[in-house]
Amino acid sequence: MSISQIQKHTSPGRAFSLFTILLFSLASLCAAKETPAKATVTTADKPVQVVRVNVTNQAYDFIRPWSKKAPFSRHALGSVLADNRVLVTAELVANANYVELEKAASGEKTVATVEVVDYEANLAILKPADDKFLNGIKPLELTEAHVGDHVSVWQLEDTGALLGTAGLVTNVEVSRYPIDDSALLVYQITSSLQYRDSSFTVPVVKDNKLIGILMRYDARTQNVDLIPTPVVQHFLTDAAKKEYRGFPRSGIVFSPMRDPQLRRYVGLKSDETGGVYVTDVKKHGPGDKAGLQAGDVLLAIGDKAIDQDGDYVDPKYGKIALANLISTGNYDGDVVKFKIFRKGVTSVVDVTVAYRPVDDYVIEPYTIGRPPKYFVLGGLVLQELTGQYLKEWGAEWYKKAPQSFVYMDEFQSELFPEGHKKVVFLSQVLPSTATIGYEDLNSLVISKINDIPLNSLADVDRAVKNPVNGFHKIEFEESPTVIYLDAKQVEAESADLMKSYGLPALKRIE
Amino acid sequence: MRSFLWNTLLVCLALTSSTTLAVTPAAEVRKSLVRITVTSQDANYKVPWVPGNIGGGVGAGFVIDGQRILTNAHVISNARFISVEKDNDPHKYVAHVQFVGHDCDLAVLKIEEADSFFKGTVALQFGGIPEIESTVTVYGYPIGGERMSVTNGIVSRIDFQTYTHSGIDSHLTIQTSAPINPGNSGGPVLQEGKVIGVAFQGYSGDVAQNTGYMIPTPVVLRFLKDIEDGHYDKYMDLSVTTFNLQNPAMRSALGLKDDDTGVFVSQVASAGCSAGVLKVGDVLLSIDGHSIASDAFVDLDGQRVQMAEIVERKFKGDDVKLHILRDKKEMDVTVNLNAAWPYNMQANAYDVRPRYVLFGGLLFQPLNRDFIGANGIDNLRVRYFYDYFIENEIYREHPEVIVLSGILPDQINSYLGGFKDTIVDEVNGVKIKTLDDLAAALAKPSEQYVIKTIGTGRPIVLERQAVEAARQRIMSRYNVLSEQNLSEAVN
Numbered sequence A: 001m002s003i004s005q006i007q008k009h010t011s012p013g014r015a016f017s018l019f020t021i022l023l024f025s026l027a028s029l030c031a032a033k034e035t036p037a038k039a040t041v042t043t044a045d046k047p048v049q050v051v052r053v054n055v056t057n058q059a060y061d062f063i064r065p066w067s068k069k070a071p072f073s074r075h076a077l078g079s080v081l082a083d084n085r086v087l088v089t090a091e092l093v094a095n096a097n098y099v100e101l102e103k104a105a106s107g108e109k110t111v112a113t114v115e116v117v118d119y120e121a122n123l124a125i126l127k128p129a130d131d132k133f134l135n136g137i138k139p140l141e142l143t144e145a146h147v148g149d150h151v152s153v154w155q156l157e158d159t160g161a162l163l164g165t166a167g168l169v170t171n172v173e174v175s176r177y178p179i180d181d182s183a184l185l186v187y188q189i190t191s192s193l194q195y196r197d198s199s200f201t202v203p204v205v206k207d208n209k210l211i212g213i214l215m216r217y218d219a220r221t222q223n224v225d226l227i228p229t230p231v232v233q234h235f236l237t238d239a240a241k242k243e244y245r246g247f248p249r250s251g252i253v254f255s256p257m258r259d260p261q262l263r264r265y266v267g268l269k270s271d272e273t274g275g276v277y278v279t280d281v282k283k284h285g286p287g288d289k290a291g292l293q294a295g296d297v298l299l300a301i302g303d304k305a306i307d308q309d310g311d312y313v314d315p316k317y318g319k320i321a322l323a324n325l326i327s328t329g330n331y332d333g334d335v336v337k338f339k340i341f342r343k344g345v346t347s348v349v350d351v352t353v354a355y356r357p358v359d360d361y362v363i364e365p366y367t368i369g370r371p372p373k374y375f376v377l378g379g380l381v382l383q384e385l386t387g388q389y390l391k392e393w394g395a396e397w398y399k400k401a402p403q404s405f406v407y408m409d410e411f412q413s414e415l416f417p418e419g420h421k422k423v424v425f426l427s428q429v430l431p432s433t434a435t436i437g438y439e440d441l442n443s444l445v446i447s448k449i450n451d452i453p454l455n456s457l458a459d460v461d462r463a464v465k466n467p468v469n470g471f472h473k474i475e476f477e478e479s480p481t482v483i484y485l486d487a488k489q490v491e492a493e494s495a496d497l498m499k500s501y502g503l504p505a506l507k508r509i510e
Numbered sequence B: 001m002r003s004f005l006w007n008t009l010l011v012c013l014a015l016t017s018s019t020t021l022a023v024t025p026a027a028e029v030r031k032s033l034v035r036i037t038v039t040s041q042d043a044n045y046k047v048p049w050v051p052g053n054i055g056g057g058v059g060a061g062f063v064i065d066g067q068r069i070l071t072n073a074h075v076i077s078n079a080r081f082i083s084v085e086k087d088n089d090p091h092k093y094v095a096h097v098q099f100v101g102h103d104c105d106l107a108v109l110k111i112e113e114a115d116s117f118f119k120g121t122v123a124l125q126f127g128g129i130p131e132i133e134s135t136v137t138v139y140g141y142p143i144g145g146e147r148m149s150v151t152n153g154i155v156s157r158i159d160f161q162t163y164t165h166s167g168i169d170s171h172l173t174i175q176t177s178a179p180i181n182p183g184n185s186g187g188p189v190l191q192e193g194k195v196i197g198v199a200f201q202g203y204s205g206d207v208a209q210n211t212g213y214m215i216p217t218p219v220v221l222r223f224l225k226d227i228e229d230g231h232y233d234k235y236m237d238l239s240v241t242t243f244n245l246q247n248p249a250m251r252s253a254l255g256l257k258d259d260d261t262g263v264f265v266s267q268v269a270s271a272g273c274s275a276g277v278l279k280v281g282d283v284l285l286s287i288d289g290h291s292i293a294s295d296a297f298v299d300l301d302g303q304r305v306q307m308a309e310i311v312e313r314k315f316k317g318d319d320v321k322l323h324i325l326r327d328k329k330e331m332d333v334t335v336n337l338n339a340a341w342p343y344n345m346q347a348n349a350y351d352v353r354p355r356y357v358l359f360g361g362l363l364f365q366p367l368n369r370d371f372i373g374a375n376g377i378d379n380l381r382v383r384y385f386y387d388y389f390i391e392n393e394i395y396r397e398h399p400e401v402i403v404l405s406g407i408l409p410d411q412i413n414s415y416l417g418g419f420k421d422t423i424v425d426e427v428n429g430v431k432i433k434t435l436d437d438l439a440a441a442l443a444k445p446s447e448q449y450v451i452k453t454i455g456t457g458r459p460i461v462l463e464r465q466a467v468e469a470a471r472q473r474i475m476s477r478y479n480v481l482s483e484q485n486l487s488e489a490v491n
Helices: A026-034 A229-239 A260-266 A323-327 A387-393 A403-410 A457-463 A487-501 B114-118 B217-229 B248-253 B308-312 B369-375 B380-387 B435-443 B464-477
Strands: A040-043 A050-057 A072-081 A085-088 A096-102 A109-118 A123-128 A150-156 A162-176 A183-190 A203-206 A209-218 A223-228 A252-255 A276-281 A297-301 A311-314 A318-321 A335-342 A345-352 A374-377 A380-384 A424-429 A444-449 A471-476 A482-486 B033-041 B054-064 B068-071 B079-086 B093-101 B106-111 B135-140 B149-163 B169-176 B188-191 B194-202 B212-216 B240-244 B263-268 B283-287 B297-300 B303-306 B319-326 B329-336 B356-359 B362-366 B402-407 B422-427 B448-453 B460-463
Touching: A050 A085, A050 A150, A072 A150, A085 A209, A096 A123, A109 A229, A123 A229, A162 A223, A162 A318, A183 A209, A183 A229, A183 A323, A209 A229, A223 A229, A260 B448, A260 B460, A311 A323, A318 A323, A374 A457, A380 A457, A387 A403, A403 B380, A424 A457, A444 A457, A471 A487, A471 B248, A482 A487, A482 B248, B033 B068, B054 B135, B079 B106, B093 B217, B106 B114, B106 B217, B135 B194, B149 B212, B169 B194, B169 B217, B169 B308, B194 B217, B212 B217, B217 B308, B297 B308, B303 B308, B356 B435, B362 B435, B369 B402, B380 B422, B422 B435, B448 B464, B460 B464
Parallel strands: none
Antiparallel strands: A040 A162, A050 A072, A050 A096, A072 A085, A085 A123, A096 A109, A109 A123, A150 A162, A150 A203, A162 A183, A183 A223, A203 A209, A209 A223, A252 A276, A276 A297, A297 A335, A311 A318, A335 A345, A374 A380, A380 A424, A424 A444, A444 A471, A471 A482, B033 B054, B033 B079, B054 B068, B068 B106, B079 B093, B093 B106, B135 B149, B135 B188, B149 B169, B169 B212, B188 B194, B194 B212, B240 B263, B263 B283, B283 B319, B297 B303, B319 B329, B356 B362, B362 B402, B402 B422, B422 B448, B448 B460
């Protein structure tokens, strides 16, 4: 849970899917083709500090978790950094099967591996297999941008020549990143981009220094959102450490506090002009460990006063949402001082902010680069509920996916405050002799198998080793409440089941 | 502008006459068929203090014994004025609803000038369930003209079907290939001179063709018998969920023979008639002596029908005898149908006024089907509370789910916009289970009103002085006729 006003998809419109809304899509660039290109200059003489990155992605099919979907390719630009590394967005390499780098002018190629990736910050570092491949290409330096700066968006012509399109930095703010629940700093620029090949994850520069990587582009408004230097710098600094951790959180949710009736209710004096109301503290999270409580008023973080909307005044960027102060301003394990007001008393609490690993969630918001787990028991397909599974219902998943699951996902911290478990459910039934009469069962949470309570698919693996009186007893939290399978029959028919449905294995629980 | 009454598709038609005729010609049916013109006023669930829009329509009905008119409930729902016409009589007779069953879409009307109205009319008699493929004739006043229309077709199917008038009730229904169109509603369907159904719904032509539906006589006669004591008690229900026992391993684990009988009790509603009698895990083997097949069907009068049909034909206070298997032991239990299911929030409501409370410009309404229909709620929590109200027994904590459904903007609530579509949990520390609870809590004098809503973390705080100062201001600015209505009664 992030300390952010933007609560996790509070409305369907906010529930972005990683692979739909936020792509810098070629289609949208096509639409920009007709814009007059006055501000665009092809500069054959400038040094090219980017390489083409060709990626083949292939995601798992969470509805048929034993198989993958059709592969597809993306062509992007990578920014060349020091030490033979290339920077791209994490989105580009999500579920990548194959990554290659291609020199702009010569067309020379090499295979690359993803060295570090952070899906929440949407950044990845690529390492070429040939460590001399990038020799001769000058690495890009980083610099920060400010509102009003003139910048240039880099693309490549087919010839390999650099194409720069002018842009203007219009805003710096905390905004939503492709992964649900992730909100970090972005630079917004306005620029009329044109279609060129390899236009995914293009770099944006100021005075030939990198200020960020393009994350999304709206051809209609010509607005570009960049992953900005402070986020890139944070990522690179973390990546240089022994173990990459990611952007830390404080585990609290707050609400603005402009309402004078609410301010008087909590006892704030009229001369206190700032502060936000803490509405939720994630159990066992950093705020909880530090003793923060729902109902506290957060007045300051470190030396930065928090206003009634949850913003602080950043020396470089002006008013910015406080999430930036915690996430980008600190690293996992840093101690941050929270000034709070509770029942008339003001105090300062040390909060040790921490990165929240994705597997800490009961219902993981994303599953990328890892195969989905499953367990087929005599034709019953058991899975752990994940955000990725729900998103298989498409852009409208919030309304189309099984509603009890969407509800569980949305309110997981409320429903499973203790965490440390997964929701095991029956996703579908592959009809077989053993499952006659069960064909229509689907989307049911399983509470126990053979009297053993389930907290993960690993528990299923253990539970099925001990049938009760020769039967597998499967219990649900709702109707039909319980069903049985003949344990010997399940065993005897498993080979046939694999054969007839083309299952490569009956389980994947690691 | 008159519209023709039609449910999802519905129909009305005419009826026929005497008990002696083997085949009733249209001329005889004219003595029984009536045309019903209704002016109605539907409730406004978006602005609940406003009397709803006035509309109306035309449907059919027919004369039955006791100087009564039988028609569909949906023909006369929300009626403010009803007039009835006979064929070959220019007089418009004023009628009143005597009994209405919204769960079975039937109503009985009384005529003010009964003696002159019923002179020369013939009360229609009821038949049984027609054979599949036999021919039936539909009478009514459907779209396409003013005078009586007659169509015929065959009986296509006899099955359970949702009655779209309430939206949640399912009863036995007969499907016919006879054209049934808007305006046929409430009209009789005849075979060999006897009523074998009341035309009531169908599909629009772009969905399905030649699929009209009628309410069969078991449902009609049950309604007429239920009202004999002067009160309609509604349908009774076991209020249990069952799971078919077709899986051999499951049968064996439960200790059942391989004989395709019995269904598994998978849920017993705590507010229903079976609570305390049946348990989850019981196997129902027979009902009133009828053996229950493993797909929940029974043989009844030579027909294979859903087990529910046995209960469908019973009345309030009747017993249902069940032979069950519990913990592998056979036993007999009796469920007394002592009360109709109390929670109808998922059903369409008629002839009621919307209930609400307005406080500090905040509008609070109980969640129900009409409310959802008017407001189109996207909020996930509200949708969940609605969809799972019965299944997850949300009614135990929230007999009524009170939603902060709207905000009339005013300086008192300038910062409360984020609370729209949230569900009220408590006021000044008191749990809110019904709208009456809320009204009482807000009527209690207090310096401030602290309203907690579910899942929002921070409370709504309204100070007494501010509420009082805002009261008249808000009412006059938004033309609010009344700050609350706690009673469903129309008058």
